[in-house]
Amino acid sequence: MNIVVCISNVPDTTTRIKFAEGSSAIDTAGIQWVINPWDELSLTRALELRDDPSSGVKKVTVAHAGPASSEPTIRKALAIGADDAIRVNCTPSDAYYTASQLAAAIGKEGFDIVICGIESSDFNGSAVGGMISEFLGIPSVSSVSGISMENGMPVITREIDGGRESVKVTLPFVAIVQKGIAKEPRIASMRGIMAARTKAVRLYEPVDADCLTEIAGFEKPAPRAACKYVDPDDPGKLIELLQNEAKVI
Amino acid sequence: MSVLVFTENWDGKFKKLSFELVSYAASVAGMMNMKVTAFTIGKAADEELKELGRYGAHRVLSLVSPALEVMDNRTWSKVISDLAAKEGSKIIILSNNMTGKALAPGVAVRLKAGIGSGVSRLPVSTEPFTVYKRAYSGNAFANVVLRSEVKIITLAQNSYEIIERPAGAIPETVDVDVDQSLPATTVTSTHKQTGKILLTDAEVVVSGGRGMKSPDNWEPLVELASLLNGATACSRPVSDEGWRPHEEHTGQTGKIIAPNLYIAVGISGATQHLAGVSSSKYIVAINNDKDAPIFESAQYGIVGDAMKVLPKLVDAVKNLKK
Ligand SMILES: Cc1cc2nc3c(=O)[nH]c(=O)nc-3n(C[C@H](O)[C@H](O)[C@H](O)COP(=O)(O)OP(=O)(O)OC[C@H]3O[C@@H](n4cnc5c(N)ncnc54)[C@H](O)[C@@H]3O)c2cc1C
Numbered sequence: 001m002n003i004v005v006c007i008s009n010v011p012d013t014t015t016r017i018k019f020a021e022g023s024s025a026i027d028t029a030g031i032q033w034v035i036n037p038w039d040e041l042s043l044t045r046a047l048e049l050r051d052d053p054s055s056g057v058k059k060v061t062v063a064h065a066g067p068a069s070s071e072p073t074i075r076k077a078l079a080i081g082a083d084d085a086i087r088v089n090c091t092p093s094d095a096y097y098t099a100s101q102l103a104a105a106i107g108k109e110g111f112d113i114v115i116c117g118i119e120s121s122d123f124n125g126s127a128v129g130g131m132i133s134e135f136l137g138i139p140s141v142s143s144v145s146g147i148s149m150e151n152g153m154p155v156i157t158r159e160i161d162g163g164r165e166s167v168k169v170t171l172p173f174v175a176i177v178q179k180g181i182a183k184e185p186r187i188a189s190m191r192g193i194m195a196a197r198t199k200a201v202r203l204y205e206p207v208d209a210d211c212l213t214e215i216a217g218f219e220k221p222a223p224r225a226a227c228k229y230v231d232p233d234d235p236g237k238l239i240e241l242l243q244n245e246a247k248v249i
Numbered sequence: 250m251s252v253l254v255f256t257e258n259w260d261g262k263f264k265k266l267s268f269e270l271v272s273y274a275a276s277v278a279g280m281m282n283m284k285v286t287a288f289t290i291g292k293a294a295d296e297e298l299k300e301l302g303r304y305g306a307h308r309v310l311s312l313v314s315p316a317l318e319v320m321d322n323r324t325w326s327k328v329i330s331d332l333a334a335k336e337g338s339k340i341i342i343l344s345n346n347m348t349g350k351a352l353a354p355g356v357a358v359r360l361k362a363g364i365g366s367g368v369s370r371l372p373v374s375t376e377p378f379t380v381y382k383r384a385y386s387g388n389a390f391a392n393v394v395l396r397s398e399v400k401i402i403t404l405a406q407n408s409y410e411i412i413e414r415p416a417g418a419i420p421e422t423v424d425v426d427v428d429q430s431l432p433a434t435t436v437t438s439t440h441k442q443t444g445k446i447l448l449t450d451a452e453v454v455v456s457g458g459r460g461m462k463s464p465d466n467w468e469p470l471v472e473l474a475s476l477l478n479g480a481t482a483c484s485r486p487v488s489d490e491g492w493r494p495h496e497e498h499t500g501q502t503g504k505i506i507a508p509n510l511y512i513a514v515g516i517s518g519a520t521q522h523l524a525g526v527s528s529s530k531y532i533v534a535i536n537n538d539k540d541a542p543i544f545e546s547a548q549y550g551i552v553g554d555a556m557k558v559l560p561k562l563v564d565a566v567k568n569l570k571k
Contacts, residue, residue, distance in 0.1 A: 130354025232553025
């Protein structure tokens with residue numbers, strides 16, 4: 001059984017995002033690029049399954065749609081332990097375009113499970129995983145917080161409002177994962193880093209696909225009022241402010 | 250031509266989120282000179298469905314079929330796409346909650362529609378159709394042009410006010426044909442807590458971080474939340490340590506919430522934490538370090554020891570209630 005993990009290349013989550021007001025691109029100077037946090041956790045879970053002989057998972061491939069400049073992030077995934085990597089050589093301009101590219105490439109690979117994160121921390125679109133499923137014409141399960149294998153079939157935990165449910169689904173399928181899928185992201189070992197050097201990133205050329213949305217410009221979040229401090233010995237004052245000034249209680 | 254809005258139901262009932270969606274749809278429809286069709290999947294009582302009409306839905310449908318009892322992403326997406334095609338709807342609105350995120354992408358592919366996800370305001374313009382959405386996990390917002398003929402918006406929870414606009418819709422129950430080749434998911438068991446305010450629905454959230462020191466110290470925090478009719482939340486290390494359940498973890502890799510009031514107790518205010526709470530209308534910080542970054546995002550702050558401040562806050566709220 002093979003798992004494909006889709007990875008997005010995003011600014012490190014501590015980055016203070018800079019852009020000229022109204023500009024349609026951010027200032028990338030000095031940004032550290034990382035594997036999108038969700039995808040890192042997806043990869044971790046996929047590798048845990050592969051490393052457990054009873055799961056039946058034999059191979060983990062990472063798939064990325066993006067330019068050559070994102071290769072270091074793909075290498076990181078290989079160093080963490082992915083067996084193989086593919087990259088569609090394109091600029092991932094919107095969810096529809098990106099999912100078209102990934103679906104076309106993944107469709108040519110042999111796979112049983114595709115794992116995508118619930119969102120990419122840059123555009124927060126929450127769409128690529130579900131779109132890949134529809135493009136490939138295979139089922140998807142969203143809000144997945146756990147995947148395990150029982151007798152060669154996936155058993156999935158799906159979060160629902162106020163709880164969770166156990167779900168079975170036919171193979172192949174797309175899992176769109178969130179919190180809980182793995183605890184700590186796996187980190188690369190020295191041996192992994194060395195091994196990654198000799199692993200090839202296989203290239204796909206992009207297929208014809210449309211881009212349906214376009215960023216007209218970024219804006220900074222509305223500034224917040226400065227903090228009003230309340231005497232720690234008189235917290236009743238805070239309650240009064242929340243009630244009469246902010247009117248939120 | 251109508252604006253189509255999907256309002257899921259919870260055991261046949263609607264809640265504030267549903268009315269926000271319909272109110273938003275009615276405002277968008279107003280901008281476009283259109284009417285609103287609201288629909289739910291699965292049976293809801295007529296009394297409940299009529300509620301949607303109070304917020305501006307001209308038509309209210311409940312789509313039913315035994316094949317729709319379990320949410321299967323592709324099956325439900327197809328039902329929504331088919332309805333949009335039948336209604337000639339060019340604008341489809343869903344919540345940006347778990348269900349909306351599960352269904353919008355499938356609808357988008359079937360109808361070749363661009364998605365504006367996590368939208369928190371009315372469209373900035375209708376020509377070109379431009380929406381305002383969260384980007385970089387709350388560090389920025391983007392104006393996004395949806396170029397496709399059909400457009401999908403997923404609305405951020407608690408970002409749009411409820412507006413009463415009685416439209417007197419008469420609920421219709423529609424038996425839908427389901428493509429039997431699609432359903433692929435079966436639910437084998439469900440664990441659900443009832444009677445608790447969901448973190449994503451709560452208007453007041455009291456959240457604890459590592460500064461709470463030990464899982465044994467949570468009692469006054471929980472009491473404060475319950476006195477304020479709120480929910481409890483926590484930072485990631487707290488749920489990682491198992492001090493609090495995972496459902497409470499807010500932030501970049503946890504839940505994204507937008508309550509009216511977020512009280513952060515013993516939370517430093519890391520960017521990854523703020524990513525999940527920065528849309529809260531008011532943030533209160535309680536922290537013993539006056540330089541903690543959380544104070545930069547807070548409108549009210551108390552510099553002090555959580556263990557001393559929390560019991561006093563509890564008393565103050567109790568006094569208020571008397
Ligand atoms: C990829 C990635 C994703 C992440 N996602 C998330 C996420 O989703 N959510 C999240 O929360 N974090 C996330 N983190 C972790 C984040 O970077 C911080 O480590 C975390 O938010 C810190 O939690 P904290 O504020 O509870 O603890 P700390 O940073 O340890 O802060 C504790 C605070 O408590 C205060 N304090 C101590 N004692 C007291 C006292 N007696 N009374 C009052 N105050 C006191 C201290 O002054 C301090 O400010 C993520 C990190 C990474 C790398």
